Amino acid sequence: MRKSIATVSLSGSLTEKLSAASAAGFDGIELFENDLLASPLSPKDIRLLAEDLGLRIELYQPFRDAEALPADAFARVLRRAEQKFAVMEQLGAPMLLVCSTVSAQAVDDDLLAAEQLRTLAERASEHGVRIAYEALAWGRHVSDYRHSWRIVEAADHPSLGVCLDSFHILTLGDDPAGIREIPAEKLFFLQLADAPDLDMEPLHFSRHYRCFPGQGVFDLTGFTEHVLAAGYEGPLSLEVFNDVFRRTDAERTAVDAMRSLIVLGDAVRHRLPERVGLDPLPPVSPSQGFAFAEITVDTRSETQVRGMLAGLGFTLRGVHRTKPVQLWQQGDARLVVNRAHFNGTDRERGDAFVSVIGVETADPRSAAARADALLAPPAPRAIGAGESRLPALIAPDGSNLYFCRTAADDGWLADFAPLRDGSGAPVLDAIDHIALSPHADHYDETVLFYRAAFGLALRSNEEIASPHGLVRSRAIADDHLRLIFNVPVLLDDAAPRLQHVAFSCTDIFAAAAHLRTADVPLLPIPGNYYEDLAARTDLPASTLTTMRDHGILYDRSGEAEFFHLYTTTAGRSLFFEVVQRVGSYTGYGAPNAPIRRAAQHL
C-alpha cells in the first residue's frame, strides 16, 4: 500500500519537507494549505518538485466550515472552494479534505449538511477533485465517524466519501469496528496518528501531542485492521501534529515516521494475511540476552571505570588484538572497555558511557536484517584482518548494536588475546538490564525502534518524581533482554544523561560485603528510607541494618522481592547497579528511583 505523510508532521520549508519525505521512502504527501501559502513556489512548481521526488500529492487540506450553513454563508463557501479546486488542478492533487464544521453559524441539520456537501462534491467533480469529509473530535455538530458517514451516505454523490482519522476516533474512545460497515468505495482517505496516555481535551491534545503509530497507547493495529478489512485501498497517511516534530530535523522525523508505518504494516499483515500490499518485516530472532556491553572511556575516566569493575569482581580477560579495547568478565557478565577520544561527540572529557550493546542471538544475520529493515544505519567500524565481522547497526539513541553468537567458532571473543582465566567464584552473574538515556527529542523514536527490533513488550511506563525534575521511564523486555529508557520530562541539556548497567546476583548481601572490602564506592542511602522500610515491611531489624550499611534498596510485588544497590557515578553519566531478584519479581524497583536520583545529587 502507498505510504504518505502530511506536511504538517515535518519541520522546515515545503521543499525541505518534500525532500525529507522522499528520502525516507514515502510515496506521497498530504499538502497542508499553510505550507503552500508560505511557499515561494507556484502550485505548478510544487507539482513538478513532487514529481521529481517521486511523491504524489494525495490530498490537499484542510477546508473548514463548509456545511450546514445559511444560504449566503454557503455561497461564500462555494466561492472559496472554486479557488481551491483551481489550485488543486495545478497541484495535481485529487482530493480535498473537508473537516466537520466548528462554525457558530452552522446548524444541527444533517439533511442540510448532506445537501451542501453534495453541491460541493458536484463542483469538485467538475475539476476532477473528490471530497473527503472528516469528523473532527471537536466538531460542532459532527464529531464521530458514524455521523460523518450518515451524512455522506445521505448526500449520495460519487465524489464524496469519508476521511477516517484514527486520532479523532480513538481519542473519543469510539469503537472502530463499525468502520467495516462503510462500503469500501466510500472510504476515501485514512489518516493515522497515535497519542500518549494523557487525559486531555481533544483539540489541544490533537494539535500538540499526537505521535506516530506504536509510540502511544492507541491500538493502531486493530484500527488499521478494521479499515483494511473494510476494503480501503488508498494510502496509509500519517497526520501527526506534534510540537517536537515541528522544530526538529525533518529528515530524521521522516525516517521515524516511515519506521512506524513499517512496523504497523507488518503487525496488520499478521492479522490479515490475505491482504496484499503490506510488506513483511524479517522476523524477530529471539535474543538470548546481553552478549556484552561496551563502555567508552577516555584517559581520565579509564582508571575510575577499571577500578570499579575490578572491585565489582570483574577480571581483565583479554585485550583486543588491534584496538585499545579490553574485555572484562565474570560469570556471564561481559564488559568491553574502549578507550577513545570524545572529540566530536557530545561527551565531556572524563565521562564514561555505554556505547555498544552486544545482543546474543542464535542468528545474528537475520537479527541484523530486521534492524536494517527498521532503518537502522550500519555502524561504520574498522575491522582488522581475521577479526570477527559482527553485524553492527546504529540505534536511534546513538548506541551501536552488535549481533553476536559468542560461542561460535568465529565468535567475537577470538578478537581478544586471552590474558588469564577468572579466579575464584564470581560475585555477579550476568547483565540484568541496561538503562539508556536517549535525547528527549528522540525518546519515542528510540523506544519504538528497540521494541520492534527485538520484539520486546512495554513492561512499564512511569514518571519518576526526582527532586531535580520529573523523569519519564519506560521498561521494555522479553524473558532475556531488559532495557530501560529514561529522559527528563523537561529538556535539560546541562544535566548529565545518566546511564547504567545492572548486574544480577543470587546473594546481594555477600556481593555487598565483597564490594565493601574491594572499596567500590557505593551510593549512600539516607537513614529515613530505612525507618520507612521498617514500618512498611516485615524485614528483620538485622537485615535492615545491613541494608542501611550498604545502601541496599528494597521493593516487593506480591511474594516476589527485589534488592538492589548502586555504585556512585563514573565520569558524569555512568553508574552500576547490583540486583537480586527473589521469586518472580520482574520490575526494577521503580518506587526507589526518586531516592536513588536524590542520593546521586548529594
Ligand SMILES: O=C(O)c1ccc(O)c(O)c1
Ligand atoms: O486540528 C485541526 O484543525 C485538524 C485539521 C485537519 C485534520 O485532518 C485534523 O485531523 C485536524
Ligand SMILES: [Mg+2]
Ligand atoms: Mg485528520
